[in-house]
Amino acid sequence: MIESVLIFNQLGKPRLIKTYKQLDTATQQQLLREIHSLVSKRSDTLCNFLHGSQQLVGSSSRIVYRHYATLYFVFIVDSSESELGILDLIQVFVEALDRVFENVCELDLIFHFDDVHYILSEVVSAGMVVETNLAEISKAVNEGRRQKKPLPEPSRVGIGALRRGFV
Template structure:
């Protein structure tokens, strides 16, 4: 089971954190800090999995990560998860973000937090993997975007009709 998904930049600033197990907020921040220190000090040519830090469960848990440009994508999982499966899941997540934001960057994660969380929710919910087919995920995201646009146009029509009524009064 996935315990946490963390994305932070090269300086350790969290850009996305999603915990699927309850931790108090101060403990979450400590976990992000500890995970960053564990992952950032590793060379680029070493294995992308390691034992979990002391705060997230120690040797019973694994940290699986990928480093892309200025961002670390980190999944903290229990020992039942496949390391290679999670690496593939990270790849699907990053490629989906890349398609949705047309060459995703750190600023996309900052300014479009809601959309990033929605994409993540299409992949993982409650710590369990839901979907790994990128085409299916993108189809669901596009459907959501269409729905949001139709709601915005409906809201605009309602606002116009209300403003027309108030100007007549």
């Protein structure tokens, strides 16, 4: 299964952290740092698979990543996943992002990080791939976004706002 999905930039700033095993906040941050230190120093001429040897990524896990412009998309998977398959999956995921955001860039991921979560959840759910068809993915995402449209801004939901009867 897929253990976690991380998106971060070259400096190691997180753009998305999704773990399919329960990890507390501090551990997630540690994982991020660990993976960033492993991945960021690899040049593009090296292969995109790494065997986990670190504390948080066990030796049976593999790190599959892709580097797009400023961002690293990292999937940590166990031995039951196909490396090449995951590599393709990352491509599918990024293409899905691109369809939804049109010419996706890092800023889209920053300002719509909730949307990125929703898109990811269409592709990967509970650590398993549920959909690899781009058309299906964007259909589901757009459905979700349509429901949100009435709001003036992306997802301005607040507890306080609810209490005071705004929104």
